[in-house]
Amino acid sequence: MVDYYYTNAIMGERPEVINPNKEFLEQLTPDGFQKMVNAFYEIVVESDIAHYFPDDAEELALIKKRNGSYFIMICGGDERYISKYGGDFDQIKTHEMFSIPNKARIEWLGCWEEVLRPIEDKVEHQHIQSYWNWLETFSKHIVNYENDRETLEDKANTKMGCPFGHDKK
Numbered sequence: 001m002v003d004y005y006y007t008n009a010i011m012g013e014r015p016e017v018i019n020p021n022k023e024f025l026e027q028l029t030p031d032g033f034q035k036m037v038n039a040f041y042e043i044v045v046e047s048d049i050a051h052y053f054p055d056d057a058e059e060l061a062l063i064k065k066r067n068g069s070y071f072i073m074i075c076g077g078d079e080r081y082i083s084k085y086g087g088d089f090d091q092i093k094t095h096e097m098f099s100i101p102n103k104a105r106i107e108w109l110g111c112w113e114e115v116l117r118p119i120e121d122k123v124e125h126q127h128i129q130s131y132w133n134w135l136e137t138f139s140k141h142i143v144n145y146e147n148d149r150e151t152l153e154d155k156a157n158t159k160m161g162c163p164f165g166h167d168k169k
């Protein structure tokens with residue numbers, strides 16, 4: 001059984017990460033891995049965090065490839081992300097142009113859960129677990145935005161009226 005747990009990120013924390021087991025990639029195969037990443041993005045663009053990502057199909061196709069090769073590299077595959085797409089990857093810098101609250105991170109993880117569950121019959125669960133643990137922890141590094149705005153939006157969505165109480169005398 002794989003435990004798709006979700007813990008909250010505290011802004012600014014950088015917990016230590018352990019890379020996923022290389023068996024995760026070996027059992028899934030690089031081809032299967034890329035397919036999973038493609039499926040992940042198809043779900044992302046229909047999700048609550050779709051607005052972070054480009055609408056353009058060509059741009060999205062490039063992101064699928066770049067991200068696929070990065071994630072494959074992290075799982076002990078070849079260094080295609082570095083050699084083909086150049087330079088080091090800085091997790092914080094890559095994401096700092098976006099405002100990412102914990103809520104967006106949780107949604108992002110939810111999209112991963114959706115593509116990991118279907119591979120449970122192909123990959124040993126301990127290796128999927130190692131990948132999940134890595135995603136869950138490393139994604140905490142990029143949370144760079146407090147949830148205040150989300151809280152106000154949530155209040156507005158509960159149809160209780162203006163979140164600032166302007167409608168109540």
Ligand code: HEM
Nearest residue numbers: 049052053054066067070094098100104105108135138139
């Ligand atoms: C373990 C966590 C994560 C890793 C390792 C990761 C990795 C990456 C990588 C490798 C890229 C592509 C950089 C390039 O173009 O070469 C990228 C881009 C991006 N990531 Fe993440 N990411 C993570 C979490 C998240 C989360 C939680 C969000 C939440 C919304 C997010 C949003 C984005 C966006 C919007 C882009 C840019 C897409 C574009 O180029 O328009 N990422 N990420």
